[in-house]
Amino acid sequence: MTARLAGIAARAGVSEATVSRVLNGRPGVATDTRRAVLAALDALGYPHPARERRQGGALIGLVMPELDNPVFPALAQAIGAALAGRGCTPVLATQGQEGSAEDELTDMLVERGATGLIVVSGRHADTTADLGGYERLRARGVPFVLVDGYAPTVRAPFVSPDDRAAVRLAVTHLVALGHRRVGLAVGPARFVPVIRKTGAFVEAVGELLGQPEEEAEKLIGRSLFTLEGGQAAASALLDAGCTALVCASDMMALGAIRAVRQRGLEVPRDVSVVGYDDSPLMAFTDPPLTTIRKPVAAMGRAAVHTLLEEIAGSPPPHSEFVFLPELVVRGSTASGPPRSAS
Numbered sequence: 004m005t006a007r008l009a010g011i012a013a014r015a016g017v018s019e020a021t022v023s024r025v026l027n028g029r030p031g032v033a034t035d036t037r038r039a040v041l042a043a044l045d046a047l048g049y050p051h052p053a054r055e056r057r058q059g060g061a062l063i064g065l066v067m068p069e070l071d072n073p074v075f076p077a078l079a080q081a082i083g084a085a086l087a088g089r090g091c092t093p094v095l096a097t098q099g100q101e102g103s104a105e106d107e108l109t110d111m112l113v114e115r116g117a118t119g120l121i122v123v124s125g126r127h128a129d130t131t132a133d134l135g136g137y138e139r140l141r142a143r144g145v146p147f148v149l150v151d152g153y154a155p156t157v158r159a160p161f162v163s164p165d166d167r168a169a170v171r172l173a174v175t176h177l178v179a180l181g182h183r184r185v186g187l188a189v190g191p192a193r194f195v196p197v198i199r200k201t202g203a204f205v206e207a208v209g210e211l212l213g214q215p216e217e218e219a220e221k222l223i224g225r226s227l228f229t230l231e232g233g234q235a236a237a238s239a240l241l242d243a244g245c246t247a248l249v250c251a252s253d254m255m256a257l258g259a260i261r262a263v264r265q266r267g268l269e270v271p272r273d274v275s276v277v278g279y280d281d282s283p284l285m286a287f288t289d290p291p292l293t294t295i296r297k298p299v300a301a302m303g304r305a306a307v308h309t310l311l312e313e314i315a316g317s318p319p320p321h322s323e324f325v326f327l328p329e330l331v332v333r334g335s336t337a338s339g340p341p342r343s344a345s
Contacts, residue, residue, distance in 0.1 A: 062092050073283050
């Protein structure tokens with residue numbers, strides 16, 4: 004073993020201690036150094052340790068914002084299933100409303116032996132957040148993949164749904180039903196998915212309904228990604244005369260339905276509502292929710308594949324992999340009010 008370490012170290016131009024850290028999957032090795040050691044293994048005919056760990060139960064840290072929104076447990080399940088299929092073990096850590104900060108969770112997972120990390124809707128989704136933690140992970144040689152969000156300054160692979168296509172699908176569906184006053188209920192403006200959704204909404208209603216940008220902006224209700232947030236945003240949009248609502252999450256859509264009913268109106272007879280995610284049980288709400296299905300399973304598989312490739316020394320490009328959503332029509336949308344003859 005000593006001779007083997009010495010030979011690999013000499014070939015890679017690093018210390019034997021560094022080679023040992025790479026072989027044992029320990030953090031604290033810069034990415035370029037790790038690649039040099041793996042290249043030396045190839046040149047000397049030794050197997051990659053990461054390939055052995057793939058089949059031997061590597062620990063992979065999964066950082067989620069919270070589990071209240073049902074799409075997050077669904078995504079965690081998809082990622083966990085993909086990891087299990089590759090012989091890896093997921094370790095789940097959630098922030099919650101009063102939980103630990105993202106950097107604290109990633110540090111904890113690495114210290115407890117996580118070989119790589121998958122972070123969902125983290126700081127990379129917030130345009131106002133400090134992104135220094137990702138560079139610190141990179142400097143420590145910890146591979147990671149970021150899901151749901153994009154930050155061009157972060158050197159990492161990203162996995163995202165096509166939020167622009169999702170909004171366009173929803174607006175096109177509602178316009179085809181005859182709605183001419185369509186509103187958008189979204190979360191805070193600082194988040195990347197919100198920026199993409201609002202931009203697509205303004206473009207879609209401009210193209211399909213001829214609404215100028217300043218008018219379209221008045222039909223965007225910004226609140227929280229919660230049932231209560233959807234209710235508040237929908238209430239403002241109903242005051243603006245909207246007969247159809249596109250919501251940025253299924254939870255917001257359920258809040259929108261509550262707002263409609265509080266006014267003595269019915270969904271979809273008086274107001275149509277479209278959600279986003281196709282979370283579990285949305286087919287069994289009252290009425291069953293028309294929604295945009297987020298490609299959760301495909302995104303989970305892609306995040307796992309991308310991370311394991313990087314762990315194995317074949318890092319994918321530091322770019323964004325975007326997955327197309329799907330419109331699922333159920334009972335919460337119907338024909339809009341008849342157009343007045345004028």
